[in-house]
Amino acid sequence: MNPGSVLEVRDVTVRFGGLTALDAVSLAVPPRHVKGVIGPNGAGKTTLLNVLCGFIRPDEGEVLLRGRRHDIRPHRLAGLGVARTLQGVGLYQGLSALENVMMGATSRASAGFWSALLALPRSGRDERRLREAAVAALDRVGAADAAGAMPGALPYGMRKRIALARALVAKPALLLLDEPASGLDEAELAELSALIRDLAAEESLVVVEHHMDLMMSVCDSITVLDFGKVIASGTPREVQGDPAVTAAYLGADPGGSGAC
């Protein structure tokens, strides 16, 4: 399709036993594009993200990053320029906020075991570089003040920011956000939406989210999943007006004759 796509999903099918979680799903994300993925519970949104991260291998179809196939494994994803936030928060409880964000920059670290063991200057320089990147990422999401705190001592909204900073710190070409808005208040939602638009100036994003107002305002295009199938795809306005989407969410059949 589009050779310039940062991410291209081609006819991906995932089956769990008798259940088809994803059924020939295709989508493409051009550079600096915000792709929304919506759908009712159980539509396959998180399964799709898990395929993109290599946690699940598709039974059929393929995933291309910048036009190339990769043997995607979760721990190689960061090296391929892809970062993901987890549903909920997924922070390391035993690490400070700053250390959590530094973990996200792991793919940019160069010092190995021996320089760490012997505390060589190389290891110290590496740590300083990671720390500076982490401080900058925390600053970007408005969480610089929380750097020294442990996640358990922070309010939920602040923890979500730190999780976001951890995904941002490696400066990924593609950022996958799994329910970034859940649990945020109105003011935080507005900040999140501004931040997503800001990020889209440099990188591509895939956002999985239930919050419709947010999705309509930040996404360049939206793909709607229902029972593992793509039932609609287009600009937010097109998707909003699509009777199949209304039907999937409200349980009515496409004709609108009111099965509920």
Next chain:
Amino acid sequence: MRSLPRSAPVLSGPLRLLIAAVLAGIVVLLSVKLNAFRDYQIAEIAIDVTAVAGLTMLTGLSGQISLGQGAFMAIGAYTTALLLLHLNWPFITALAVSAVATAAAGGIVGVAAARLRGPYLAGATLMLGVALPALAYVYPGVFGGDQGLNVVFTTPAFLGPSFPLTRWQAWVSSAVALVTLVLLANLHRSRIGRNWRAVRDNDVAAALDGINVAAARVLAFVVSAVCAGMAGSLLAIVTGLVAPGAYTITLSITLLTAAVIGGLGTLPGALWGSLVIVLVPTYVTDAATSHGLSSSVGSNIPIAVYGAVLILVMLAFPQGIQGGLRRLLAAFTGPDRKSRTWRAGPAPLTAQRDEAPADQHEKEGTT
């Protein structure tokens, strides 16, 4: 809200070396002042510190339990004994080869362990701890069977003929223990230590951050095995005998006890724990015999008191002795010390929290 959980403060590089130098000075001073038996105890404590420090990194940082450290000690001890006995190698070379041998063994066990969790890992390492030392009975021709192997270790010529052997043994053991502590502190503070803690806390997130989770777990096993192997190597030259009876499962469990009592994941805790497991049984035995109790009572009281001490310590300090000391220190130095724990930033946490709406905490449950 008041008791903020904080990441453990880790000492900076020069401070670590200074503390190691001070500890070395204390060892030299004590070993000169005290008698031969106390010198032997210093060596024993140093040996336990070496093994427990590795174990506390494995279990406290990478989150993997091992009931098989005694087996790694046995590998180190037999390697050293065989090299000294048959090839007459200098101890330092035998120590290095023992470390390499246990690194290989730790790698093999670690690959199996990386797939196991919690009780399954405990069971697998328990099996290692029970089965491996028993190989000495199976191949008596090589390992000397029940009688074990005798190890000859002498003081070097430059110290003169009158220098006590036990003092030299205490020095060598303490030197190895201190170098091990400094190197482990380097790891603890580095990216490697942070990766271990990350893998322990959330392996899915760690993988997404680019950590090869299995490789990180295996590395932790190799590091702890090398520490145990060097401890075994030291035990060989300090006791002068390597026999299977010294490397039973009791040893493995005692090492884990020391790590927990001292404070899992903390290197000073390895020292506190080793002091407890070496000194408490000796003092209690001394006290029991000096009160002239009948042998049936006198020989059982030390075990009972030792157990009681362990229980009391854990009741008083659930985070181990080091955790307890840290809390005491925090209580005395007041809240402003907390903001200094992290070198990176001033972190005015209270201001941040007060800005946030009070109901934020409830929302966590909804996701």
